[in-house]
Amino acid sequence: MEIYLKQAILHLIDREAGDPVFSQVPLDLSAEYIRDYLTKKIQKLSSAQTKTGRLVADSVVSRMLATATDDFIAFSEAFVKHWYQMYQGSEDAPNSDVFIVLYEEDALAQVAFIKVNYKEAYTHFTDLNEEGLANRLILNRAILAGKAQKPDEGMTIDLKTLDYELIEKKYQFSGDKRYYFSTQVIESVPRPSLDDHLSVIKKAAKKMSEKFETPTYDVLANIQEAVYDTIEETGTLDTTEIAQKVFKENVSARMAFQEEMTEKGVIEQTPLVKEVKEISEKKFGKQKLKLSNGIELIVPLDVYRNPDLIEFVNHPDGTLSVTIKNVEEIVNRL
Template sequence: MIYIQQAILHILDINTNEPIYSLAGLDITEKFTLDYIHAMIEKVEDSDNMKEGTLPEDSPVVGMLANVKDDFVAATRALTDKFYGITKLNYEIPAADLLFVQFTLDEVACLGMFKLNYSDSITHHVSQEDDTLTNHLIVNRAILPSARQAIQEGMVLNLESMQYHVLEKKHMITELAEKRFYFTEMFLEDEPKPSLKENIAMIKKAVQKTSKAFNDEEFVALAETKQALVHSMEEENVIDNQVVADRLFGDNYAKKEKFFQEVEELGYVDRAPAEVAVAGPKFSKQKLRLDNGIEISIPMDLYQDAEVVEFINNPDGTISVMIKNIEKIKNLF
């Protein structure tokens, strides 16, 4: 249960020499505002791109939050100053507004910080000179994301444990001449754990390398990997590396050793929280693209049903796919 206590919006327009600070909070009695804030919180909490970490006691951000419950406006202004000090020096970081929210999540005190990047939109403008009224088209360059749109950067921070959930995107840092995750590296000054999406990508890459090392069919290994991931997420709400390895390689200890070596080198975090629902609908199906251009989408629970689909290894080294027992075909045009 989310209970919104207060919220404030500060403007980081790079065309100004300093942030435009709000001296008062948003009106959270308005349903539109409440719905928007709820949507921002859920976009961070329900994303497979979400990373988590914990701020150390000596973190500058922790110091800025010492009085956040007593002086919300001043604390958010200090955070805005630190954030603006980074963005104003790096022109490729998009201009934005910062939305701060103090709330409780399941009765735990939290702070939300959401970077609302600007986008362009066309609107009309009416002018009148003498007796001539003219309608014009103009570009509004400070349109904020709607409640339905994804956001690139945002954070939900547990004010008791200082554990945070964050969405972020790499941007070019002028001084370093390279793209960095500036939100965590430069603003939070911390390194979070990989996201669910990143963990899954590491598992996939490790399986590909293991398959190549042992001359296994990659498409078979990846299909089995997806099933193993779904099983682990459904059973334990985590990705258990051991469960994945057992389902993929059984008693083949050489393959397991190679797989474990690869995931460790890639930075995978074992038993990190994970849910199939968060991982996305792509985990409900096995999707295959054949080298002749044909694409096949098979529901996960039917993929290994020999009465529905069969993969046949031909003597010439090619593979045939047989789809069986079809009663009716519908064109999805």
């Protein structure tokens, strides 16, 4: 995705100090390290844990968004104030920095809310006093995670369609651990993430394998392959197609699986984050197998599908053999 940063601002959330410290000056986007940091953080908001949805047109946040391009600084402060009203009610929500970013993605106007929690780290400090030059070790309690890490929480919003992608965390409110961002900040019920859906699909598949006496490892491996294939083909999680690929001629198992999907609220073609194909390639492009004897295998899908390269053999006594074939070289990576 092509990201063009237009404006960005940083607000500080130090809960011990009280209200947020609002910047009155945007970040300098002519600095390459700032552009690089923010661009990477926006990209990391699309992940297998990201939820998707659409804001209600007359919600508080939707009304705020109407001013994002005309008065960006005022908008950013209003947005963070609204968010902080909910956030400050938590007993365990940490201090953080919040970036508000106005940008274009493939020429479409977007706003990003990026929250990066503080972490502790050690650094040096050079002090010159009457005794001379002293190099000291100090503990900094407000260090931000690097650009390669995804934000602790955040969202992107399309200013035209109000479609959003959201990463949210549970924090404790009055002793109850719960999500607050979707329920209180944006007042929207998002669709479950890819990981959420996959968890439901795997549980249902395992249940079907036990009911219809099919090897669990085989069904789960086929599920991963089917999920990968349907995302590559359609950009969605097509449960009908997954059932067809996994259970093939077993009509009873196929129908039972789809009934389980309906019961658990997984819709037939689930829309996912924009970068889902790239995420799928990394997450599902390899089968990760752990054998009962302690051997672990990571097998690329194209190899897993090829019986000339790897073969799984079921024996009458219930054991299983794995044969790896046509290997030209073995490299030991310590």
